[in-house]
Amino acid sequence: MAIKIALAGNPNCGKTTLFNALTGSNQFVGNWPGVTVEKKEGKLKGHKDVIIMDLPGIYSLSPYTLEEVVARNYLINDKPDAILNIVDGTNIERNLYLSTQLMELGIPVIMAVNMMDVVEKSGDKIHIDKLSKKLGCEVVEISALKGNGVAKAAEKAVKIANRKDAAVPVHKFAPEVESVLDSIENKLGSDIPEEQKRFFAIKLLEKDDKISAQMKRVPDVAEEIDAIEKELDDDTESIITNERYVYISSIINECYTKVSKGKLSTSDKIDRIVTNRFLALPIFALVMFIVYYVSVTTVGTWATDWANDGVFGEGWSLFGLQIPGIPVLLESALNAIGCAGWLQGLILDGIVAGVGAVLGFVPQMLVLFIFLAFLEACGYMARIAFIMDRIFRKFGLSGKSFIPMLIGSGCGVPGIMASRTIENDRDRKMTIMTTTFVPCGAKLPIIGLIAGALFGGAWWVAPSAYFVGIAAIICSGIILKKTKMFAGDPAPFVMELPAYHLPTVGNVLRSMWERGWSFIKKAGTIILLSTILVWFTSYFGWVDGKFRMLEDMELNHSILAAVGNGIAWIFTPLGWGDWRSAVAAITGLVAKENVVGTFGILYGFAEVAEEGNEIWGTLAGSMTAVAAYSFLVFNLLCAPCFAAMGAIKREMNNVKWFWFAIGYQTLLAYVVSLCVYQIGTFITTGVFGAGVVVAVLLIIGFIYLLVRPYKESRTLKVDLRSAASAK
Incomplete structure (x- = not known):
């Protein structure tokens, strides 16, 4: 056994x-x-x-x-x-x-x-x-x-x-408390194991509600409790707590010699700077800027470009040798064995183009995950939650809400699961609803693609995407806290800050690999199936009444085009009513990486580099720069991938709350994207229409929800006036 x-x-x-x-x-x-x-x-x-x-x-x-x-x-x-x-x-x-x-x-x-x-x-x-x-x-x-x-x-x-006869340590309370505990133990029924009777006796003395059923079996316990409370002039829960600390103090005095008493430890000295009221936020901003600058803009980009251009592209040179990429090798192999055209198209234009476009960003994500793992392991993440508590509390959330959001920057699923540490049910639900607004690793390819393809790699696009996510969280906190469902003060935030220490290389790499492997598995399962489906529905359709495989120039006759044209009107007010963009947004609900993979298939390229050079012309022809930013904002804020939706459903543990969360995220994404496109188009072109009017009205309504007073504060004023008049 x-x-x-x-x-x-x-x-x-x-x-x-x-x-x-x-x-x-x-x-x-x-x-x-x-x-x-x-x-x-x-x-x-x-x-x-x-x-x-x-x-x-x-x-x-x-x-x-x-x-x-x-x-x-x-x-x-x-x-x-x-x-x-x-x-x-x-x-x-x-x-x-x-x-x-x-x-x-x-x-x-x-x-x-x-x-x-x-x-x-x-x-x-x-x-x-x-x-x-x-x-x-x-x-x-x-x-x-x-x-x-x-x-x-x-x-x-x-x-x-x-050892079946292993000694079980038991500490002793004060004699009068021990006497009451012995009495309660004797009164407990035989259905409670002997070794657990002391635990139950103490919990009964503490008036533990969770074992109140035991109180019915020992009716005289109430008398014992009343007696000791009168004798010691305190409630029994406080008595037991005090007894524990008296016992602990006696141990510490004899077993712990503190030489450094009165001296600041290294961690305390560091905290004087990194948790300083004025320096904490600038330092945090600098740390996160370095993390994302290295992960997304420099080292991560070099690694991603190497993967896209080399592994999933034409190939790369190594010591003077030209090593072909996967698409080149596969095409040569398929031609050599005389592979059928449809199967060759599935492998090259479907699987390699779709999955390869996503896997090309794995190096970038691994760099990001290494940084996040290091910050978590060294103890800085706990400080960030402490720092953000002062800010988040003003918007109806506690510092504990920031931890899931920070974890969610790697992947939304563990970020949502991290909300379990929040005791207050209202705060936990709100955190679950807003955590995925922070761009996760899967959204990085979308940010990189849009920034490169339509904004020429402008430096401000990627940072602005993160600011949009943070702004959505803050505004949601303010608005939702003013509703009856989420009303109430944030739960107190108490966290023990661990001492700073250098994490081991093994622990950092293990954490990085666990997150990275989860992403790779998704590419090998969900994304693989999605790309096969996208390829089939893109390259097959009806032409002249016949169902057949289509050529590249005939994609407008495909099954996917028919579906896309059927839903594209929904996104027309957002500026991207083209069926390809509409389909990419929908496939992004399966996995956000699918957005890039779908573009890779629909625009017929074996790889899609971060700069988006290969599809610059096609994308620029299908949407304006303002529409592209609207597309980016929608995909950042709308309902997350299926895996994250599943996590939301599990954590909410309620179907109605699940659909409320998904509906709120999607509605917010649609409203913000509509305002971005309509107002942005009016500013850049001067064209004024019904869409601009709707956008202005939505902005006015949004501002009203932000600034309107809490109902609780109005009720409090009325109560105070009533009390004053009564006097």
Whole structure:
């Protein structure tokens, strides 16, 4: 029978790093049954019969958040064989609060004090032997980042899990509290396991609503609670909390020698600059500018151009040798075997043109993902959330909402999933609805294509696309918070900032590869099928009453052209009523990369470089520069790809809320794109028509929604006046 070991610890204590070190590639990710909190488990390296379960990062076992509910239910109901409790050695007092609760569960505990290299570097000293003796469990020093002590901690966890008579550490409260707990334990029914009775007794004393059903079985508990509250002149929940910290303080005083007391750590010194009230935002803007400048404009572009022009183009030179690209090699091979014309067209004009156009941007994305992984691992991402909380709170969102949006700049799906950390349901729903406004990696090809093809590679196009996304988030926050569905103050934002540290190359590359591989898999599945469908419907149609394969000049007779012409009128007010653009926008709902892939097929090119030189003439002939920007804005703001839609549906867990989110995103995209085209055309050409009138009215309505007062504030004024008149 497999041994189960649960990893438990506070957020940012290094638990994920330890989990990766223990399991390597033997990991499985899913959702916990019935809730939308990520479930990670894996097999311990070198032990096929040992399963490591990574519990969500939590501060306590009080069921206030989904993460805490999941962790507590797993520990009580599934009861793992052992708990490996990861404690941040740089903030041990705060971390020990969860440890005291874990020790009450009746499960053997091994404590791993992490970041010991940072503790030693600061000159502080944690006396591990004394700590182990005081806690009553084995304590191991580790550095998950460097791999020090990791194997030893795992071995001890396996060893104690195998021991059926393993001692379970239990800390003691004050005598009067212990007396009440003993009394409650004796009154608990036999259906509660003996080893869990202490946990339930403490939770009953804390008046835990989640186990109120147990109160009915022990009616005298209320009397016990009233008695101790009168004796100690406090509510029992505060009493227990205070008792825990008294116990923790006694441990810290004997087991922790802080040499650096009163001195600022390196992280504190850095934070004085990067979280400074005046410097924080400029520094953040500079950091993100460098990230996207290198990823999109310089190194990323060089790598993407090499992939587009070389791998998926004519080829490249290497040490004087001319190496042909994939299209050239495939065409030669297909000609050599006498491949049928339709099959050759499918492979070259469909699969290679479509999938190749998308895969050509993989190098660019990998560069971006490396930067994002580094910022996350070094601890700067947590600071960004803290910095943005001051701004987002003014627009109805908390700093926690910025974390999903920042993650969403790589891919919308994990960005949407990251909203799970937001406790307030209204804030979480609003974050889910607005996260995909931030341009994800899949939208980078669209930005690059439009910027190069119709704006001559102008430097302002790409940054403006990101500003449009941020503006959409801020405006949505202001407008939605004034509705009844989202009314209310943002939830308080509390985050423990981890110490800065240099991440290992392995962790950064692993994170980069996980994100990149997800993109590549999408290109090999969803995008592949989409390009085959687009090719077939583009190159087959009815001519003179006959259904046949079409030539390049006959695409207007294709199935796709018929479908495109049927829906193109919807987008005519936006300036791009051409059937090709309409079809590209619709295929973008499957995967945003499909927009570029569809253009690659419809305009008959084997590759579409970022500058868009190959399709400059055709695109310029089908839409104006203003219409092209309208097209770009629509694809940035409208409903995301199918994968992200699926994530929205899972996270919303409600069909009506899902359709409201998709409808809001699409409507906002349509309105903004219409205003961009109509007002932009009026400014550039001076042509005034009904479309301009509609756009002006929409802008006026939009401004009204932004500036109108909150209903709650009006109600408050009325109440205050009533109260004043009553006096």
